[in-house]
Amino acid sequence: MKKKLKIGIVSLTSCEGCQIAILTLGKKLLDLNKNVEFLEFSYLEDKDWPKKFDVVFAEGTPITQKQMKILKEARKRSRLFIVLGNCAALGGVQEIKNYRDKDRIIRGIYKNDKSIANPEIREVDNFVKVDFTIPGCPINPEEFLTVINQLVSKKTPKIRQISVCQECPRVGKQECFLLQKKICFGPWVLGGCQAPCPKNDLLCLACRDFKKDSDLFVMEKSLKRFASQKEIEEKLEIFGLLDEFRQKTKKNYENYH
Amino acid sequence: MKITIDHIAKIEGHMGFVGHILKGNVTKAKLEVGQGARLVEGIVIDRYYDEAPLITSRICGICPVVHNLCSIKAMEDAMEIKVSEGVKILRKMLLIGQIIQSHSLHLFFLTLPDYFKADESIKLTEKLKKETKQANNIRAFSDSLVETIGGRAIHTTNTKIGGFGRMPDIDKLKELQAKCKIVLKDAISLSKIFKKLPYPDFQRKTEFVSLSEKNEYGFYDGKIDASDADPLEIKSFLPKITEIQSPFDVVKRGHYRGQSYMVGALARINNNKRQLNPLSGEIADQFFGSEIDYNIFHNVFAQSVELIHFLEEFQKLSDIFLKGSYSEKDMVIKESPRPQKANWGVAAIEAPRGILFHIYKIDERGVIRDCIIITPTAQFLENLENDLKLFLPGLKKMNIKEKERKIKMLIRAYDPCISCATH
Numbered sequence: 001m002k003k004k005l006k007i008g009i010v011s012l013t014s015c016e017g018c019q020i021a022i023l024t025l026g027k028k029l030l031d032l033n034k035n036v037e038f039l040e041f042s043y044l045e046d047k048d049w050p051k052k053f054d055v056v057f058a059e060g061t062p063i064t065q066k067q068m069k070i071l072k073e074a075r076k077r078s079r080l081f082i083v084l085g086n087c088a089a090l091g092g093v094q095e096i097k098n099y100r101d102k103d104r105i106i107r108g109i110y111k112n113d114k115s116i117a118n119p120e121i122r123e124v125d126n127f128v129k130v131d132f133t134i135p136g137c138p139i140n141p142e143e144f145l146t147v148i149n150q151l152v153s154k155k156t157p158k159i160r161q162i163s164v165c166q167e168c169p170r171v172g173k174q175e176c177f178l179l180q181k182k183i184c185f186g187p188w189v190l191g192g193c194q195a196p197c198p199k200n201d202l203l204c205l206a207c208r209d210f211k212k213d214s215d216l217f218v219m220e221k222s223l224k225r226f227a228s229q230k231e232i233e234e235k236l237e238i239f240g241l242l243d244e245f246r247q248k249t250k251k252n253y254e255n256y257h
Numbered sequence: 258m259k260i261t262i263d264h265i266a267k268i269e270g271h272m273g274f275v276g277h278i279l280k281g282n283v284t285k286a287k288l289e290v291g292q293g294a295r296l297v298e299g300i301v302i303d304r305y306y307d308e309a310p311l312i313t314s315r316i317c318g319i320c321p322v323v324h325n326l327c328s329i330k331a332m333e334d335a336m337e338i339k340v341s342e343g344v345k346i347l348r349k350m351l352l353i354g355q356i357i358q359s360h361s362l363h364l365f366f367l368t369l370p371d372y373f374k375a376d377e378s379i380k381l382t383e384k385l386k387k388e389t390k391q392a393n394n395i396r397a398f399s400d401s402l403v404e405t406i407g408g409r410a411i412h413t414t415n416t417k418i419g420g421f422g423r424m425p426d427i428d429k430l431k432e433l434q435a436k437c438k439i440v441l442k443d444a445i446s447l448s449k450i451f452k453k454l455p456y457p458d459f460q461r462k463t464e465f466v467s468l469s470e471k472n473e474y475g476f477y478d479g480k481i482d483a484s485d486a487d488p489l490e491i492k493s494f495l496p497k498i499t500e501i502q503s504p505f506d507v508v509k510r511g512h513y514r515g516q517s518y519m520v521g522a523l524a525r526i527n528n529n530k531r532q533l534n535p536l537s538g539e540i541a542d543q544f545f546g547s548e549i550d551y552n553i554f555h556n557v558f559a560q561s562v563e564l565i566h567f568l569e570e571f572q573k574l575s576d577i578f579l580k581g582s583y584s585e586k587d588m589v590i591k592e593s594p595r596p597q598k599a600n601w602g603v604a605a606i607e608a609p610r611g612i613l614f615h616i617y618k619i620d621e622r623g624v625i626r627d628c629i630i631i632t633p634t635a636q637f638l639e640n641l642e643n644d645l646k647l648f649l650p651g652l653k654k655m656n657i658k659e660k661e662r663k664i665k666m667l668i669r670a671y672d673p674c675i676s677c678a679t680h
Contacts, residue, residue, distance in 0.1 A: 017318025063293020105299030201422030
């Protein structure tokens with residue numbers, strides 16, 4: 001009998017929507033059972049971790065000390081380490097506090113704020129080596145399935161490198177948000193999500209990250225024809241992209257905010 | 258004796274338990290939340306009003322729709338916007354999809370294995386082939402319902418302040434309506450298992466809080482009901498709730514008039530049982546007496562009854578919607594309305610795990626100045642801990658494995674969502 005792929009799904013701080021997205025696969029997920037075993041997947045089992053995983057998928061960002069330990073331990077025990085979704089890959093909405101006074105924010109929420117962990121939010125690859133990313137908020141479960149099947153047949157995981165516009169019904173039409181002078185990051189962002197936001201009259205806020213070959217200087221210049229730097233940056237904060245944007249366009253923002 | 262459970266699997270998020278029993282007396286029974294604080298109430302401050310529904314829906318991946326809708330409703334309250342009847346019906350159907358998504362996951366995959374002493378849900382699915390198929394049918398139906406109206410199965414994109422981004426595909430709605438008949442049979446069939454589960458006989462008096470609506474089993478709108486008074490408007494009710502945060506506790510726990518209380522399926526059944534739809538009402542009557550049910554394990558069966566109720570409700574609402582003439586003009590919002598003045602906005606909605614409150618203060622430019630979110634799990638966490646204190650001594654004679662199993666069973670009966678509780 002073929003050896004089953006030993007999989008772990010590990011969760012740090014997040015909404016856990018990426019795990020729930022996986023569960024929407026329903027029967028397709030249960031059918032995977034022929035080729036893979038989920039040795040850690042908190043929604044489906046209640047057992048201790050094995051010594052070794054073939055692949056660990058991690059969602060969320062580490063906030064507590066314990067989560068940091070879990071993250072490092074998961075990396076240590078796994079041959080491949082793949083991050084799931086916007087939080088793990090880019091920081092998630094919780095990263096918004098990095099651009100504000102995070103100590104003031106926590107004081108506004110908790111009376112006993114001193115005992116609550118409030119680190120700057122950092123993407124998982126700041127702490128451990130990440131081999132691959134399945135992007136999105138939440139992930140597209142079909143991409144998860146594709147990656148699993150690639151791994152089962154011993155291929156290197158790959159997802160399509162297209163832009164959100166290639167799946168957007170507004171492209172080239174009057175309805176295109178950019179033509180309407182609205183901040184939409186679609187042309188510069190990795191597609192594969194089926195464009196559920198622009199399809200439903202919501203701007204693309206880049207939850208899946210910029211496409212690798214996107215020229216962010218061009219993006220900035222295009223958007224600045226009708227939007228201010230501040231407006232562009234505020235939108236990029238939502239899904240944790242502002243730090244990437246600043247780093248890639250290397251500007252001096254010391255006086256911002 | 259000391260019982261420590263480091264991580265409780267098969268609940269949403271990270272939580273452990275520590276219990277100490279000294280000569281039969283429980284000296285400690287504490288739930289320890291291991292989730293990091295994302296400070297959602299703080300990060301929306303200084304942002305625009307229309308970003309709150311998008312950001313707060315990320316509080317929870319199991320129930321993003323309820324945070325999204327509750328946030329939208331609170332903004333509409335602040336801006337004094339009244340939505341059309343068609344928008345309300347669509348939102349109710351979306352909310353139904355969400356409750357079914359969550360209940361079916363919890364019932365079948367998270368809690369049922371407890372009663373079969375199975376530590377792997379997948380092994381149980383191999384044993385219960387027919388039931389697994391039924392549960393998968395229900396889950397697929399609810400995902401498809403949320404996707405059809407909300408634009409995506411998780412983290413909806415089609416909801417807006419004032420209405421929707423686009424009309425749902427009518428053919429897909431018709432398809433769902435046809436499917437609902439089959440799924441309803443599946444839910445009724447599954448309820449037979451949940452009716453017969455060996456629920457521990459455990460009772461403790463507590464307060465049950467839920468929405469209450471004159472003409473329906475309250476879930477989208479209404480006043481707030483507790484046993485000690487007539488239902489109150491949200492704004493009059495909220496002062497009775499206090500949020501208590503102890504040092505090191507990342508959850509602000511809700512107290513109602515200084516006491517712990519329960520929200521969720523059992524609270525709704527206890528308060529609004531007589532408003533259940535015919536099939537679910539009959540099944541509820543056979544199980545629940547006319548008195549208030551204080552056995553918290555019955556929250557599981559209450560969810561099973563609600564699955565049936567909300568499927569019946571979907572049949573009713575989809576019928577009204579498909580037969581009615583709701584024009585796109587009254588439902589689709591091209592440009593979001595803008596706030597005209599500074600104001601507070603409040604809203605309550607029934608999330609799968611119980612009543613959820615969103616409260617915002619916006620200024621005249623639409624910038625959020627304050628935000629308070631009170632989630633179901635934050636409200637019932639203290640009640641769960643009080644139950645555990647009473648429950649532990651009864652486990653004295655069991656071995657450690659059995660003790661742990663029973664403790665987890667009680668915790669899972671509540672269906673806690675730790676991402677929500679912390680947020």
